[in-house]
Amino acid sequence: MQCLVCENLSLRLICQQCLDSLPLRPTSRVLECGLSVHSFFGLSDVAPLIYSKYHIFGSRILARLARHCAQYFFAKVSIPTHTIAIGLDDLPRKHYAHTAIIVREFCKVSNATLIPSYGTLIATNPISYAGKSLEFRQNNPRHFLYKPKFHKQNTTGDAGTIIFDDIITSGSTLTQAYQCLCAHGVRPLFAITLADARL
């Protein structure tokens, strides 16, 4: 097959050379609610890869990008064992569940310190925020529903939690997710997104 970026022959959808040449631009933001969000790519550098342009292969491209970010992350950061990974709204919509793929790759690379908790934080208002204003986002909350998979998460609060999303734009989705978790006694350590839309 061909590499989707350079179009040279490649065994992978993005060849190693192209993957390595994607600029990593690690950034951290602290949202007004207090949640820290760590990102790896500038959205402008990876938008065609992250968006659905190649939707047939989309899940495999996303997995490759997520794995790349996870390798970078775990080379620098160690997290407590049994940290729980929650992907925001990880139900398959259209073709696949973006955040479930990201969570799966981070958990694989984490050497079992990170435990996936799928289907835990689901938006009951599955409205798309793509291209919408901050005002629209604030007027149309996602109404997250929290369905804990690990009861410990709720009762003792001893397991740390990291929340995952593909892109941070205004931070309003992550803020709503954070508030939902806090309302159930779960205070996430921080959030991870692959790309920051400000870059």
Ligand SMILES: [Zn+2]
């Ligand atoms: Zn290539």
